[in-house]
Amino acid sequence: MANYFRDYADLCFEAFGDRVKHWITFSDPRAHAQAWHSYNSTWRGKQRGLVGISLNCDWGEPMDISSPKDIEAAERYLQFCLGWFANPIYAGDYPQVMKDRIGKKSAEQGLDMSRLPVFSLQEKSYIKGTSDFLGLGHFTTRYITERNYPSRQGPSYHNDRDLVELVDPNWPDLGSTWPQSVPWGFRRLLHFAQTQYGNPPIYVTENGASQKLHCTQLCDEWRIQYLKGYINEMLKEPLLSHMQMVTEIVVPTVCTLCILISAVLLMLLLQSQS
Structure with missing residues (x-):
């Protein structure tokens, strides 16, 4: 069946690939990888599309x-x-x-x-x-x-x-x-x-x-x-990506700046006392 599905997918890529740029292989997967590889090796270069899978x-x-x-x-x-x-x-x-x-x-x-x-x-x-x-x-x-x-x-x-x-x-x-x-x-x-x-x-x-039960209109x-x-x-949900970016980039940067500022203030304090 995996080979049959790959042949079917190739037929779709050939017939519709000049217009279709996003392909979903399955909602209940069986032979996804073969279809992806076929598109990647034969069709992607000229059609510039994407192939993904759909999972519930x-x-x-x-x-x-x-x-x-x-x-x-x-x-x-x-x-x-x-x-x-x-x-x-x-x-x-x-x-x-x-x-x-x-x-x-x-x-x-x-x-x-x-x-x-x-x-x-x-x-x-x-x-x-x-x-x-x-x-x-x-x-x-x-x-x-x-x-x-x-x-x-x-x-x-x-x-x-x-x-x-x-x-x-x-x-x-x-x-x-x-x-x-x-x-x-x-x-x-x-x-x-x-x-x-x-x-x-x-x-x-x-x-x-x-559909809601007993809904007649x-x-x-x-x-x-x-x-x-x-x-x-x-x-x-995209906010989580920004929060992750804040955690990974902004927080370390602010901490580094705080350390540098503290060091400068400490040096100025030592100079004033001497």
Whole structure:
């Protein structure tokens, strides 16, 4: 299927590449790297476009921010969701927590090898760096806590994570079963992706709320508030980059100037006393 997708992507690049300058391979990734390499080697030089991927992930907030186990569970939630596909692209391999957890579960199930495939060195090199931007889909947030009881499921993605997802009943009810409106989680996910993957260009590729139940006519006030809240949180995120710049550049510079000024004043004081 990966080869078929590469052929399909090549057909699209050839037919539309003179007009289309931003390409997104997948919302549910399979053969992304082959399409990126094909564009990079054959089409980029003359078409000057960009190829990225689109990944969906909700934000996982620790249920108890003072609990190391809940903090680890929330991190695991994100790595099993976004990191599963983003980490190979930006770091060359699956997240370490996935390799550790699934390897351990596989051994407990009597398997000779992990259920998580292992990349060869050649595959790691081939996949790493195959994204000109990160497309990010996001809808809602979950509180995450460590699961402290055995699962009744057999081997599964959900069982491998060993965590429990919860929602806050005080979050605004949109009138449908999903999603809950939690704008602050969007900003935290953007910041996570920014810091986790080396500050890549990020395009928000999916966001919105499902149709309100039993709504038979135009009644979009709830959706307007949802989008307004999420867009406002998205607009706040660039401030974090400026804050980082202030921390890394301005603060050391000011400290250096303060030291120099103090040294000059001390010299003047010593001269006046002598």
